[in-house]
Amino acid sequence: MTPGVSLEILDLRHFTAPLLRPLLEIEGDVWQERLHWDYRTSTRLLMQYLDSRMLPGYAAVDAGRVTGYAFCVYEETKAVIGDVFAIPHGAMNGGGVDQRPQTALEIETTLLRHLFETLQNSPHVDRIESQLLLHPSGAHARAFREAGFEVYRRLFLVQPLAGMPSAPPVDLPPELEMRVWRDDDLNSAGRLISEAYAEHPDSVINDQYRSPHGSLRFLHNIVRYSGCGVFSPQVSHIVLERATRDIVGLVLGSRVSGTSGHITQLCVRPHYRRRGLGRMLLGVAAAAFLRQGLSEVSLTVTEANSRAIELYQSEGYECQHTFDAAVWKRNSIG
Numbered sequence: 432m433t434p435g436v437s438l439e440i441l442d443l444r445h446f447t448a449p450l451l452r453p454l455l456e457i458e459g460d461v462w463q464e465r466l467h468w469d470y471r472t473s474t475r476l477l478m479q480y481l482d483s484r485m486l487p488g489y490a491a492v493d494a495g496r497v498t499g500y501a502f503c504v505y506e507e508t509k510a511v512i513g514d515v516f517a518i519p520h521g522a523m524n525g526g527g528v529d530q531r532p533q534t535a536l537e538i539e540t541t542l543l544r545h546l547f548e549t550l551q552n553s554p555h556v557d558r559i560e561s562q563l564l565l566h567p568s569g570a571h572a573r574a575f576r577e578a579g580f581e582v583y584r585r586l587f588l589v590q591p592l593a594g595m596p597s598a599p600p601v602d603l604p605p606e607l608e609m610r611v612w613r614d615d616d617l618n619s620a621g622r623l624i625s626e627a628y629a630e631h632p633d634s635v636i637n638d639q640y641r642s643p644h645g646s647l648r649f650l651h652n653i654v655r656y657s658g659c660g661v662f663s664p665q666v667s668h669i670v671l672e673r674a675t676r677d678i679v680g681l682v683l684g685s686r687v688s689g690t691s692g693h694i695t696q697l698c699v700r701p702h703y704r705r706r707g708l709g710r711m712l713l714g715v716a717a718a719a720f721l722r723q724g725l726s727e728v729s730l731t732v733t734e735a736n737s738r739a740i741e742l743y744q745s746e747g748y749e750c751q752h753t754f755d756a757a758v759w760k761r762n763s764i765g
């Protein structure tokens with residue numbers, strides 16, 4: 432459907448934070464309801480960017496009010512579509528006023544198409560990635576595919592913490608030791624991530640995983656900039672080789688609301704796999720969330736990562752939501 436006459440799509444940089452606040456508050460309610468995620472930290476960050484007038488993206492404006500937005504961020508020659516969200520056309524006018532109401536989905540699709548066009552016509556952008564966690568798998572898959580993206584289904588899994596041991600047994604071979612995360616673990620952790628994700632479906636979706644430098648960037652976003660909830664060093668643990676002091680396994684966790692924790696990373700060096708380290712690290716992180724008074728822990732996993740899914744399911748995680756990751760490469764459209 433084409434946009435209704437009163438719906439305009441405008442450059443997001445024309446809008447200051449107060450103009451988007453009502454929309455962001457509605458979006459926050461959806462994050463809370465669907466994922467038990469407190470979106471306020473992200474909202475505050477987003478509003479700072481909006482006020483700096485430097486956030487690339489589009490706003491949908493209906494009778495002078497912002498009813499939708501989509502934005503991206505640049506990482507060198509890559510653009511990452513961070514979010515798209517809209518409320519139905521007419522909803523802010525008391526509902527039912529518009530004779531041809533557009534659904535939120537249609538407005539979001541229009542916003543996404545504007546972003547695709549801008550980015551694909553920007554010669555310095557050679558790759559576009561997107562993971563729209565809030566939106567159910569399939570919601571925008573067609574628009575992404577029509578624009579030349581590959582789409583990958585991902586799962587949002589949740590495990591209740593009630594009844595779990597608050598101090599699970601830690602049984603390690605003598606050559607390994609475990610401790611909580613320290614800030615100076617970043618570089619060694621970056622090397623582990625790039626090794627653990629070599630030839631992995633997640634490094635197709637997120638090219639940061641392909642190099643120690645990119646993995647370090649991923650870690651900075653999680654650990655330093657609260658890119659995914661508030662990082663919790665007490666939850667996050669590493670397993671070290673005593674002889675080399677190399678990190679061979681890690682779990683990272685963040686608090687995403689007053690009730691929910693989120694595992695942002697779990698990986699084990701290939702040489703040490705199938706010895707129970709992954710399961711142990713998961714249990715240690717869950718116990719730490721429990722001691723913090725949280726009632727559930729979530730994580731995301733790519734559907735193709737069947738081994739990890741097997742591990743999570745055997746630990747009691749259940750799928751509560753699915754969403755899509757999408758990737759476009761400039762040379763992929765010839």
Ligand SMILES: CC(C)(COP(=O)(O)OP(=O)(O)OC[C@H]1O[C@@H](n2cnc3c(N)ncnc32)[C@H](O)[C@@H]1OP(=O)(O)O)[C@@H](O)C(=O)NCCC(=O)NCCS
Pocket residue numbers: 627628631697698699700703704705706707708709710711731732733736738739741742745
């Ligand atoms: C997923 C990962 C962390 C598991 O670590 P691990 O230390 O090998 O896990 P465990 O030894 O505790 O294995 C736990 C269970 O996972 C499943 N599993 C793990 N690797 C498997 C494999 N190669 N084949 C079949 N099942 C496997 C099994 O159910 C296994 O239980 P079992 O050994 O009792 O049969 C590790 O494979 C890894 O780092 N993968 C790459 C990064 C990744 O995918 N991270 C998760 C992103 S969401």
